[in-house]
Structure formats: C-alpha cells, structure tokens
Amino acid sequence: MTATAPGLPQEAEAYLQYLAGQRRASAHTLQAYRHELSRLHELAAGRDLLSLSAHDIRRFVAKLHAGGLQARSLARALSAWRGLFRWLLRAGRLDANPAQGVRPPRASKPLPRALSPDQAAALLDGKPDDILEVRDLAMFELFYSSGLRLAELAGLDLSGDFSVADGEVTVFGKRSKTRRVPVGSQAREALAAWLAVRPQLASQGETALFVGQRGARLSMGMIRNRLDRWAQLRGLPVHVHPHMLRHSFASHVLQSSGDLRAVQELLGHASISSTQIYTHLDFQHLAKVYDAAHPRAKKG
Known part of the structure; x- marks a missing residue:
C-alpha cells in the first residue's frame, strides 16, 4: 500500500x-x-x-x-x-487516452568535440622518430587534411579507385557512395615520405596504402590505438580519436570559409542537417574569441 x-x-x-x-x-x-x-x-x-x-x-x-x-x-x-x-x-472512465499521441521533444545530441587549430598543430608538428611514426604522421595528416572517416582511411589502396592521386583522395564512403576530397600540401608531403619507406614494411602484393609491421593492411583498431599513443606522446590534454580529426577538419574549414554546403560535400553528408552541427561548433569558437577580445565582454 x-x-x-x-x-x-x-x-x-x-x-x-x-x-x-x-x-x-x-x-x-x-x-x-x-x-x-x-x-x-x-x-x-x-x-x-x-x-x-x-x-x-x-x-x-x-x-x-x-x-x-x-x-x-x-x-x-x-x-x-x-x-x-x-x-x-x-476502466471505462475515458473515451480516449489524451497522452497517447503526444511525444516529447527529441533529446539534443551532444556536440562533437573538436581540437582547436593550435591543438591540431601541436598534434601534427614535429618530426617522426621511426618508420612507424612516418606512416602515422601520413595517416593523421590525411585524416585532418581531408576529413576522412576511419573506415575510409583504412580502406585506401596504394593505387586504383580508392587511393590518393593528383592532390585528391577518392574514398568509398557510407551508403556505398564514392567522393573525392582535396589533400593539403602538408598531407601530401607526409604521404610522399611514407611512400618512400613503405616497401620496407609492406608484404609483396599488398595493395593497402597503410600497412603494419607484419606487412598487411592496418586495422581500424590499430589506427585508433596509434592515434591515441601519438596524441599522448605530444602532450595533448584531451583524448584524441579518429572522428575528432574529422570534426576538427569540418569545424576549421567552416570557421575559415563559412561555406556550409562545401563542408557538406567534403564530409560526404547526404543531408545538410548532418553538417549543421558544425555551425554550433563555429559559434562556440566565435563566442570564445568575443569573450577574450571584446572590451565590454570581459568581467571586471
């Protein structure tokens, strides 16, 4: 009772x-x-x-x-x-349930975390110490340069339909869609350095662009682990995962260009609504700049 x-x-x-x-x-x-x-x-x-x-x-x-x-x-x-x-x-006390068709508003999705431009620079600056780090730098520069998904990067081949050529990377994305994205100059330099030493690791006949110590294609889990290790060695105060580099790419391109449609195409989003979340990230960046720079925004 x-x-x-x-x-x-x-x-x-x-x-x-x-x-x-x-x-x-x-x-x-x-x-x-x-x-x-x-x-x-x-x-x-x-x-x-x-x-x-x-x-x-x-x-x-x-x-x-x-x-x-x-x-x-x-x-x-x-x-x-x-x-x-x-x-x-x-119990026969009502003719209809007045709450039956009523739905609550959708729960807001948490904003994706992105690195600041300074954090991205700290992650990618510096010289690699060995052949594995030469490979890692090429991977992470390409992640950030072109806004790739983890599966897209892991699936890249040395040549062919899904590879890097002529300053562009062609990837096989979600919903079996293919898209081409520009590759920045620093990513191209890092890739050239990796391609120069790749034969030292790759097994004969291996088609993957990025290979591990056993000569075979790197798994997504290994790429994720290497990025985590890389970020820790460089002293970043946040956990860096592959999708964070994609978020950072989108946020930084939008901050510089303001072109949401272009970012949508670069990310391979089917709907502009998926891209609009980066306008919130961009506003957060602008708000921080305002708070730091505007004389009437500073607290006394």
Missing part, C-alpha cells in the same frame, strides 16, 4: 494502488510515478484529470520544456501520464 499524498486526485491514487497491488511495482517505481502524477495534477491547476485533452497534455509538455525540463525527463513524465490514462480508459 502507498501513503496518500495530500491533494493527489482520487483517480491518481487509485492508479498507484493498482500498480502496487496488481502490478507489484517497486517502491522506487511508485515514488517516481507519484512524482509525475503530482506534476500532472499541478499543471492541471485544479481541473479534473478526466477532462484533459491532447491539447492540454501538449501544452503541459511545452510548459515543462520551456521551464528547462530535459527530453528524457519529459519522456518519463509522459510515460506515467499515459499509463494513468490507459488504466482509466480500460
């Missing part, structure tokens, strides 16, 4: 009793449902819960969202409300 909260409507209390007695809901679940039903009662502002419409529920959700409640919390509230109205519907 559950303790009665002052002011909670009779229908809500009966539903909680049903959850406790018939559904054997845990104390934690009952407490959570009581909280959400109390929230619904408060939003209804004295109105009978049986009189609420889908319009009312949408309005309640909008009000909670405007007040700062996150999408996951809104989804939990709606789940509890739907459960109550579904139970009332089965």
